[in-house]
Amino acid sequence: MSKHFTSEDWIDYVRELQTPAQAARMKDHLDQCDECQKSFRLWAAVNSAAAKDLDYTPPGDAVRIARSLFEPAKPQSFGGLVAKLIFDSAHQPMTAGVRGSVSICRQLLYQYGQRFIDLRVEGHPTSKEVSLTGQIQQSIGQPESIPVALCGGQGTIQHTETNSRGEFHMTFVPEQDLHIEIDMNEKKIRVRVPEISGPGN
């Protein structure tokens, strides 16, 4: 199988910015790669949600709902460089494909400056643990691996780092006020970890 395409490639693909030859190569790959299917579906949904707005600004309602969900009512020490939520599959009826599946999955996209961070959180039907898969969109000059930490009210819970494609993965029991810290050139970018409600909740 040919190598995976990056988020940047898929963004260009859904926006039809590529040469026909490249688009054809990507379509061939898409037909045989589940991983790239997921990425493609995310970006296609984001692209639709953004309508024709090149700034990826979601419709007002989605923004309002996302704010009420993601910004705590009480001020807390979540300051600093916080990535902005720009897409949440929980608010997109068009991603209904993920509903009704056995595991509960929520997919989100965050933006910090020129950088996109996508998160997929999956609950397991038989355990309290959730699985978090993230990808920091690759950009030129990005290091081979980027340290990523999962943090809660009591400090750091676990550490990992991205692979060379900017991906990382963690499994943990959810608690309140979780976020991840992405260590980017000594700046720590914070991304809120979404809650996921499973059948047991």
Ligand SMILES: [Zn+2]
């Ligand atoms: Zn692939």
